[in-house]
Amino acid sequence: MPAQHLFKALADPTRREILRLLRDGSLPAGDIAEHFPITRASLSHHFNLLKQAELVRTERRGQHIVYSLNTSVLEDAAGLLMELLRPKSTETTDES
């Protein structure tokens, strides 16, 4: 699991807001776009990074592309942070 992609993806406020929107259910790209003042092309760029980090999944439904949250990867991210807290033992060697 590339922690680098994961944390990079989480570093941008727009992307975190996208994840927050998806928390309540899947949404087509267009619906997501309505929540942001940037172009759809820019949003698409953010979608790419979120997909690269596997934080979201996509499914084509007709002419729409529906995005949904990959909760397990979010759990992984939280877990990586928790690992930083105590157990030197529970170390899963990880190339940043």
Added chain:
Amino acid sequence: MPAQHLFKALADPTRREILRLLRDGSLPAGDIAEHFPITRASLSHHFNLLKQAELVRTERRGQHIVYSLNTSVLEDAAGLLMELLRPKSTETTDES
């Protein structure tokens, strides 16, 4: 709590490695520097971002400056990720 500073700070592999080093106890800047192939000036830049995010604390001890982990902020970060998972209710409105 500026989530932005927090996630930005976590986005860099060098900074995450610094946190990992501090997990096992406080360390002076010089000791930390020995683990990295970059200059102390560059490390200092990373320290600044970690401090800005309040992920680390500093204490001067003689000519050394000792860094230590602020575990509660790491817990906060993990918590912010967990919030993205389910409860729309437990929402603490947050300017990214």
Added chain:
DNA sequence: AAGATAATTAGATAAATATCTAAATACAAG
């Protein structure tokens, strides 16, 4: 006080990133 050591700040630069406009692709429907 002077010199040595530890760390930071200042200023510069190269690489990465967020954004835009314009063009391309994919599907749906007349």
Added chain:
DNA sequence: CTTGTATTTAGATATTTATCTAATTATCTT
């Protein structure tokens, strides 16, 4: 099969960021 709608990709640009060298600040030691 052409037109319209949804989304992505290509290419360009401005900003941010990680890094460096050189200079500065702070403390210790003699």
